[in-house]
Amino acid sequence: MNCDDARRLMHGHLDGELDLATDLEVQRHLEECPRCTSEYTAMRAVRTRLKDEAFRFEAPAALKEKIRRAIPVAASPASRAVAYPSRRGSSMPRAIRIVVPMAIGAMLALIIAPRALRPSLDQRLAGEVVASHVRSLMAAHLMDVASTDQHTVKPWFNGKLDFSPPVTDFAKDGFPLVGGRLDYIDGRPVAALVYQHGKHVINVFMWPSAGDATNAERIETEHGYNVEQLIVAGMNCWVVSDLNQLELDKFAELIRAKG
Numbered sequence: 001m002n003c004d005d006a007r008r009l010m011h012g013h014l015d016g017e018l019d020l021a022t023d024l025e026v027q028r029h030l031e032e033c034p035r036c037t038s039e040y041t042a043m044r045a046v047r048t049r050l051k052d053e054a055f056r057f058e059a060p061a062a063l064k065e066k067i068r069r070a071i072p073v074a075a076s077p078a079s080r081a082v083a084y085p086s087r088r089g090s091s092m093p094r095a096i097r098i099v100v101p102m103a104i105g106a107m108l109a110l111i112i113a114p115r116a117l118r119p120s121l122d123q124r125l126a127g128e129v130v131a132s133h134v135r136s137l138m139a140a141h142l143m144d145v146a147s148t149d150q151h152t153v154k155p156w157f158n159g160k161l162d163f164s165p166p167v168t169d170f171a172k173d174g175f176p177l178v179g180g181r182l183d184y185i186d187g188r189p190v191a192a193l194v195y196q197h198g199k200h201v202i203n204v205f206m207w208p209s210a211g212d213a214t215n216a217e218r219i220e221t222e223h224g225y226n227v228e229q230l231i232v233a234g235m236n237c238w239v240v241s242d243l244n245q246l247e248l249d250k251f252a253e254l255i256r257a258k259g
């Protein structure tokens with residue numbers, strides 16, 4: 001065994017890693033070669049020093065804690081078992097916070113949407129009174145009783161309706177009463193009073209109000225006709241005309257004042 005072989009195998013000899021035959025050959029060379037022995041001695045000294053307790057460095061508790069905190073929790077296999085259940089525990093209320101309002105919203109949409117899409121009672125009635133108004137003009141059936149005398153028109157309804165509609169002539173205000181007739185709105189017979197303003201015909205449909213007697217009022221346009229709803233003296237009053245909204249409102253104000 002030459003010096004090169006001895007140096008290559010020296011570490012193995014020191015660590016006891018060589019097979020017995022090779023180990024004995026290295027041992028024999030070291031005994032004969034002072035240079036390799038010197039090198040081997042130095043190597044053994046370094047190793048001994050590294051094993052020495054004086055070369056060991058104990059990290060301070062603060063540094064240990066700093067390092068521990070710097071390591072992500074999930075990265076540690078030991079802590080993963082703890083992290084998953086806790087994360088699942090916190091995600092449950094979060095799921096409820098999101099899903100429950102969505103479910104409630106969906107239910108409300110199912111309840112409210114059909115009602116919103118369905119025309120309201122008032123919208124349906126507005127449609128009915130406009131249709132009646134148009135029909136009364138088309139079928140030459142504007143009046144059953146043609147009279148400008150309210151004392152003639154009012155008694156005419158007696159026995160024909162189960163209520164007595166208030167009948168007032170507003171001729172001095174530019175809205176003369178011209179007559180009345182029976183009509184059919186909202187599934188029941190109603191009184192229809194006919195007024196005139198210039199060449200415009202105004203139909204006033206009346207029937208007892210099921211609701212409170214307080215004045216409810218709204219104006220809307222239906223198929224080009226202006227419709228005004230008000231409750232006067234416990235009567236549902238629907239005023240319909242092709243009259244402009246301002247003048248129709250003036251007329252409605254007269255009815256309201258009378259009630």
Ligand SMILES: [Zn+2]
Pocket residue numbers: 002003004006029033035036037
């Ligand atoms: Zn040697």
